[in-house]
Amino acid sequence: MKVTITHIDTACILLEINGYKILTDPTLDNKDGFFPQYVSSPLAFSKKYIDPALSIDEIGKVDLVLLSHDHHSDNLDRNGKKFIKTVPIVLSTKDAVRRLKNENTIGLDNWEEYKINDKRVKGLKITAIPAQHTNIKRLGRVMGKVLGFAIEWDGQENGCIYISGDTVLFEGVYQLAEKKKVDIAILHLGAGAFPYLKRNLRVTMNGEEAIETTKLLNPNIVIPIHYEGWWHFRQTARSLKNEIEKSGQNDKFLWLKSGIKTELV
Numbered sequence: 001m002k003v004t005i006t007h008i009d010t011a012c013i014l015l016e017i018n019g020y021k022i023l024t025d026p027t028l029d030n031k032d033g034f035f036p037q038y039v040s041s042p043l044a045f046s047k048k049y050i051d052p053a054l055s056i057d058e059i060g061k062v063d064l065v066l067l068s069h070d071h072h073s074d075n076l077d078r079n080g081k082k083f084i085k086t087v088p089i090v091l092s093t094k095d096a097v098r099r100l101k102n103e104n105t106i107g108l109d110n111w112e113e114y115k116i117n118d119k120r121v122k123g124l125k126i127t128a129i130p131a132q133h134t135n136i137k138r139l140g141r142v143m144g145k146v147l148g149f150a151i152e153w154d155g156q157e158n159g160c161i162y163i164s165g166d167t168v169l170f171e172g173v174y175q176l177a178e179k180k181k182v183d184i185a186i187l188h189l190g191a192g193a194f195p196y197l198k199r200n201l202r203v204t205m206n207g208e209e210a211i212e213t214t215k216l217l218n219p220n221i222v223i224p225i226h227y228e229g230w231w232h233f234r235q236t237a238r239s240l241k242n243e244i245e246k247s248g249q250n251d252k253f254l255w256l257k258s259g260i261k262t263e264l265v
Contacts, residue, residue: 001121001155003265007256009052010074011166011188011226014059016261017153018120023062023087024149024163026080027073028052031229046074050229053259056083064116067092068131068165068188069146070100074230075166089116091126093145108147110172111179123154127180130172131165135202143203148172150180158220159183166192166226168202169209169216177216184264185219188226189240190233206235207243214249221264222252 006014011025032048056079065087070076076084084090085102091114092100094107108114108128116124129148134140148165159181166188167173176182191206204226205213214222224244228237244250256262 001153001265002263003161004261004263005186005223005256006054006261007225007258008054008059009050009258010229011068012052012080013186013225013256014054014062015151015161017124017151020064020118020120020124021060021062022064022066022151023059023083024066025068025075026065026083027075027077028056028059028079028083029077046230046232048074048230059083062087063118064088064126065090066126066149066163067096067105068148068163069093069133069144070096071144072166074192074226074232091128091149093147095145110147121153123152125152126150127152127160129162129165129176131167132170132172133166133168133203135168136200137170139201148176150176150182156183162186162217162219164188164205164213166204168205169213173213173216182217182219184221184223185213185217186223186225187213189224189235190227190230191235192226192230192232193234194232202234204233207240207247210240211244211247211249214252219252221254222249223254223256225256 010027015022090105097107110130114126127150131146131148133143133146149163151161161184162182163186192204
C-alpha cells in the first residue's frame with residue numbers, strides 16, 4: 001500500500017493512499033492583503049502570511065475531506081468552502097453539518113466510525129477522535145466542537161494514521177493511546193493564542209505538548225503541521241524545532257516541505 005503526504009497550507013494536507021485522495025482542513029485562499037481577517041469573530045482576528053503551496057487545479061479531484069471544524073478560517077476559508085462542495089464525502093462535526101448545509105457533509109460524534117467502500121483501499125475506516133480546542137476547559141463551548149481523525153484500513157501492520165485536529169493535550173488524547181496503536185501522528189501545533197482576549201488561553205499544542213503526545217502515543221513518525229503562516233501562531237517555527245531537537249524525540253519527527261510529495265509507506 002503506497003501512502004504519500006503533501007503539505008499544502010496550515011492544516012491542509014493531501015494524503016494519497018493507493019490513489020485514494022484525502023484532503024484535510026482546506027485553506028486555499030492566498031495570503032491576506034493589508035487588513036487582517038477574522039478567524040472566528042471580530043474579537044479573534046489574525047493575518048495570513050503564506051499562500052497555499054498548490055492551487056486548486058493542482059490538487060485535482062479529491063475523494064474525501066476530513067474537516068476538523070468549519071468555524072475558524074485557518075481551517076476552512078472562502079475557497080475551501082467552495083472546494084468541499086465538489087467532494088463526494090466530507091466528514092466533520094455535527095455543528096459543521098448544520099452551518100455548512102452541504103448535502104455531502106456528514107457529522108460524527110466522538111469515537112464514531114465511518115466505513116468507506118473503495119476497491120483501492122480495502123476496509124477503509126475513519127474514526128472521529130475527541131479534540132479540545134482550548135487549554136481552559138470551561139471555554140470549550142466558546143471555542144466550539146472540534147474533531148481529530150484516525151485513518152485505518154485492512155492490512156495496516158504498524159497502526160493507524162492519527163490527525164489531531166486543533167487540540168491541546170487533554171484526556172481525549174490519553175484515551176486514544178488506550179484505544180488505538182498509532183503509526184503516524186500528524187499534529188496541529190503553533191501554540192495558537194489570542195493573548196489580548198485571555199493571557200493564558202491557548203487553542204493548539206505547543207512544542208512541549210507535541211513532545212508529550214509523542215511519548216504518550218509512541219508513533220513511528222510524527223508530522224508537525226499548522227505551525228506557521230498566521231499571526232496567531234505564537235510559537236515560532238524556529239522555537240518549535242529547537243525544542244523538539246533537544247527533547248530526545250527528534251528522530252521521530254518528519255518536517256515536510258510544502259508542495260513536495262513525501263512517501264510514508
